[in-house]
Amino acid sequence: MSSDPTEKRFRGTDALIAGVVLAIELFDAYGSLGGDPLDPVAGWNTAQNTDPWAFVLVLLGCGALYWRRTHPVTTLAVATAAFSVFLLRDFELGMFLAPMVAFYTVAALGRERFPALLAGTVCMSATVGWLYTRTSEITDAGVGVLAWVAFGSVILIFFAGSYVAGELVRCHRLLSSYRDAGTASELTRLETDGRATQEAAQVERGGDA
DSSP states (O other): OOOOHHHHHHHHHHHHHHHHHHHHHHHHHHHHHHSOOOOOSTTOOOOOOOOHHHHHHHHHHHHGGGGTTTSHHHHHHHHHHHHHHHHHTTOOSOOOHHHHHHHHHHHHTTOOHHHHHHHHHHHHHHHHHHHHHHHTTOOOHHHHHHHHHHHHHHHHHHHHHHHHHHHHHHHHHHHHHHHHHHHHHHHHHHHHHHHHHHHHHHHHHHHHO
């Protein structure tokens, strides 16, 4: 086990993030056990009751966040799978915090974009399936379209926004490193010029002598 204090701090931060997300999602899943199902409009097909599989998926998806820094793509894959299965099992809309954190992490660490694009496609496909099940019996076309736009847009913003936030953090970090490198180069140049000036002055004094 590494004794690097920086790595320990990162591990502690990742454990805290995973724990907070897990607590929120468990609370949400537990609340759906006895609460009234989501039923925003007439004709909305309510989700099935929460069962033990919902808690298993929450534990898997959120627990994977502990390894988000060391295995970001794997963490994204697990969180995406947990979210997608959660929706396809027809539970209430939820479990999106874990993939949100995973999307952010993949972008912030500068990993390849293809896994994020694939994960986003899978998440949105599961969302489309969930929405179709919920809205298939809505008779008012306008209400149905509104439901699709409202829920679909929110989920898309959650995932795309998380990835964009990670990209912004990565770009800021890169700009800071370039600026620091430029400052270091300038200091090195000034030190070199200073030494050259001193040596030239010494040579000149020696010639005068």
